[in-house]
Amino acid sequence: MTQHFPTRQLRFFLTAPSPCPYLPGRFERKVFAHLPLADGPAVNDALTQIGFRRSQNIAYRPACESCAACVSARLPVGEHLFSRSERRTLARNGDLVRSVVEAEATMEQFDLLRRYLTSRHADGGMAEMSWPDYVAMVEDTAVRTHIVEYRRPSEDGGPGDLAACALIDLMSDGLSMVYSYYDPDMPRRSLGLFMILDHLRQAAMLSLPYVYLGYWVRGSEKMDYKSRFSPIELLRPEGWVRAAPREAPPPLAKDHP
Template sequence: MSAPFRFPRFFVTTPAPCPYLAGRIERKVFTELSGPHAGELNDALGRIGFRRSQNVAYRPSCVDCTACVSVRVVTGEFQPSATQRKTLRRNADLEVSACKAWATEEQYELLRRYLKRRHPEGGMVEMDEHDFADMVEQSPVKTYIVEYREPSQDGRPGRLVGACLTDQQADGLSMIYSFFEPDDERRAGLGTYIILDHIVRAGNAGLPYVYLGYWVEDSKRMAYKSRFRPLEKLGPGGWRRFDPEQRELALG
């Protein structure tokens, strides 16, 4: 008799410079997601801090560093702040659709503008059309690309101003990667709006969490994740409520 599915085999990457903290070295542990049970495996790994990239699930496994902390928003208790409510009102006219995970030229051009403005030194800036298509379309789990467009005119779709590659897991939505128009003053706060929209979507679907990936206390690039409360972080004892501001005061 054979087992219903094979226990995953895990591997470790070669150490490389950390993209978040200068002078640190990162290392990841990863496994392949494949076969009929890929979704179940991805759900289980997501609950213990793994993230998906194409057909691989990974999480940090750095020597002498635990700065990367998995965080998720509790959708049923979330209440937007005054600033977040203003962002919701400003972008309330956007037309949002969850599409099949299929890459388009329009999405790619938006990504290029976003990376050039927001992450010009990042590793993704060299991504070409084929790399982008692989990122979006190579998924063995239930994946969507959520598009944010300005109002349609004369039956034609409006301008694409944001997009997010999103996995639907058993207990929540996992935001794999989002990007948006970086230089449109009329659409200030688009990144925040995309997260807020995912929280609403998850709540409406009865999903208790929105997974935001990793939060790094000393990384300015990650600071925005702490603005969505209540927030939970994954530690040795499992998922626990987390207030970054209180933590900063305690450390001070």
């Protein structure tokens, strides 16, 4: 299917090879383009639908010469039936207070991100992220972006401690989960999974058909969680195709999340 980009022709660039953050011993290259300020949302929508991801005002996708392990993944919202374990995850986090805030960086968010990176991704490419880097990640955007904050309930009625955050792009056909992080000292809550499940619910309420998860990388433990969702669609050369589904759980009653 031909994609028509609005306003102007995009210019694409290719990065030099660098160590792959997902598969040891391999090198990655990316093709990228700068998102235009005037048409950013429409261009970002079109590029996301053909496998690009957004980082600040840049849209990129893998362009590795000898590897095609990175595959774009999205969840069809209307077909997702929450499994028993997923419903338990939603219930365990039912006490968290959810709020949508502007894409404006706060030191509270950054402190949580630093603890998350140190605990879960100390050897990753974002491990040395500074405060200016975080501000740029959140605020340098020409698209419809917001942050979802999840807080513990407060005994005094004020805002509780920050438990998790998700940076989200609102697209014409779905919600794109740009980046999420959470308190590593809150065990047994499965906060990363919870945020995906919560955005499936939010997309359903907004009548949006998809939640975009970014790339699934076969053989990468960091990305393995994405393959556990069913149904899930993967972007192949012939277009978006349904991955082999697991056995579907029974339908939920209408009063379930």
